[in-house]
Amino acid sequence: MRFSRGQGLLALAAAVFVLLIIVVVWRRPAPVSEGRPKEEVARNASGDLVVDPQSPILHALVVAQARSVALPHITHFPGVVASEPSRSVSILTPVAGRVVSVSTAPGAFVTRGQVLAVLASGDLAQAYADQQKAQSALTLAHKAFTRAQGVLAVGGNAAKDLDSARNDLGQAEAEATRADQRLNALNANAAYSTRGLIPLVAPVDGIISTVTMAPGNMVTDPTAVQMTMVDLSEIWVNAQVPEDQITQIAVGETAQVTLTAAPGHVIDCHIASLDPTLHPDSRRLEAHAACANPDGLLRPNMFGDVAVTAPEGTQVMVPQSALLMNNDAVNVYVEVAPRTFRRQRVEISYDEGEDVRVLSGLSADARIVTAGGILLNDD
Template sequence: MSQRQTLAAAITALSALALFAALLYLVGPERIFSGKEPGASDRRRTPPFVRKGDTVFIPDGSPYRSHIVVAPAELRNVSLSRVVPGTVEADPARTVRVLAPVNGRVSELNVELGDNVKKGQPLATIDSGDLAQAIADAEKARAAARLTKSALDRATGLNKAGGLAMRDLEQAQNDYLQATSELKRAEARLEVIGDNSKLTGQRKITLNAPIDGTITALDTAPGDFIDNTTAPMMTISNLDRVWVTASVREKDLSFVKKEERVEVSLVAYPDKKFPGKVEIISQLLEADTRRNKVRIAFDNPNGIFKLNMFATVRFFSPPSKRVVVPPSALMMVNDESSVFVEVAPWTFKRKPVEPETDIEGLTVVSGLNAGQKIVVRGGILLND
């Protein structure tokens, strides 16, 4: 073979190799070596879903069909509920604020915060100059009443004997009336001071417990000077019966009816429910929080309910027909809940709903009609 023929054969081989490399790049080795026509596998490949406007279609052959379950929304007779925060409070009708009847210094304090006391038990002793003044005023009034009574008796006798003018008799009668009025005022003052108290001398007074209960507030100490008789020294509350006060949002007031049942849970006893009923619904809505105070009374003989305990209160509405769906049917997008409704065979459309509460493994929703077919499982595949 001549040199020219050898060169021509080499050029032909290189051209063939370059053409084969171009085919590999453009078509792919799997199509060349398999003998399949380019594009055949692409035509057999089925998309998992197809979007058509605001609907999603699952075509025949899509792997999604085996993962998506459709069922109708159910209508059930349910009682909705609302859970709101609450606190344990003393019954105002069983609470007494102990006031000092006179100004003075606390010379002795017999109780501490949280102590249980019995009616008539000594609470504190006050050394008071006002008390000494009140006793002195009463003694002077008694003396004046005795003196004017004697003068009136003499004037009456002299007038009958004709030895005293009528004007003088009337003056004696007026003096006696004024003296007796002053005596009544001074004695009434002592009675007020001695109410729930015991006068133990010219200057000292002992305050006694007006009811059985617990010292729930203490605002004094030995040596403290009392100069405001309208400020309570301490507060006594009978905790045999207490209030649980719930703060109900304005939009949930439709759930609150007087005498309706409620369930109360305490943080201290999370596994225990305390059944009760609504007794008082405040007529005043708090302007700053837009909440309403609702009170439930509980007997508390064993002291389970303690003041200022945190509680949760569940209110129930009367039973009614409501639409329920499985929780798995609910999808979240931008903090909004929705479900996928079947508008045609294997064609779904997102529909916003509002979950209200969970009951027996189902979720009560509004915005959906009973019987509408929805995706109850596998909706996450469409939720993008």
């Protein structure tokens, strides 16, 4: 049987139509069920977040208890090295006279009793003359007293004569003592005194800081300071404490000093005293840290850092990974029940390595989300 050309075209069109129907049916998406999918994190009546037990979010959360730690509070202050006032000595000449020699210079280390300078003084000669006269008078008074005792014993003298001799002896002894003490006060030394010279000696071990006398000078005022020296075996580092941090420092607290000139060297000290008033210009209080200085590393007017360690009570610590920022506030998620979490705002202090100190908003027995909390952050 033969088909006409028109019948062939009609059959082709029918085949294409059937093919199109098959393609449309094959590519149609699966029917959508009318039920709403179950939420992985829902909010309960109290506003807390409840995680579905089948949710992978639950397995991504790490929950741990906050730590309660007793940590010292360390505060840093700028400091300036200064000599301790009780270890700074002004050296004066005991008498007026001419400077014969000066055997020291600023910066020199001297020991106690070391001769620093020599003076020629008429006052020293006068002191020696007074001593000799006092000794002679004492010898004479002693002989007179002995004689009066003997005369009275044989009945050739009155008792009042013995009393008078005893009084003269007492006065002579007092004068001789005064003359000896005067020479001691002048640091009289037999090796120098025979030549009319008086040595100026170091009263303590220390370093000479200033010298204002020179050979040939005339010292006319014994009250004028001729040298100054400091004992640097123990020294102060004056910490400048701002007004709002005064309550964080107290006498007896430990301190560690690091010098600008020696950044790797830490010196252990303690707060010895606090100034009674603040400086009117800087509004700072000076805290004096006493430091042992056996190697002489600390020298006056050096700059450094003073780290003061103050004891504090128990503090709540949490890992930094537990913190979440929300509207410029710091929050953590607290587990209030199994799979139930509540957002809690906290106030924190400075970093302590990988942990931070919580000042308020969290108790030490709270269980918090330490990792994965971002999955609960629904804002």
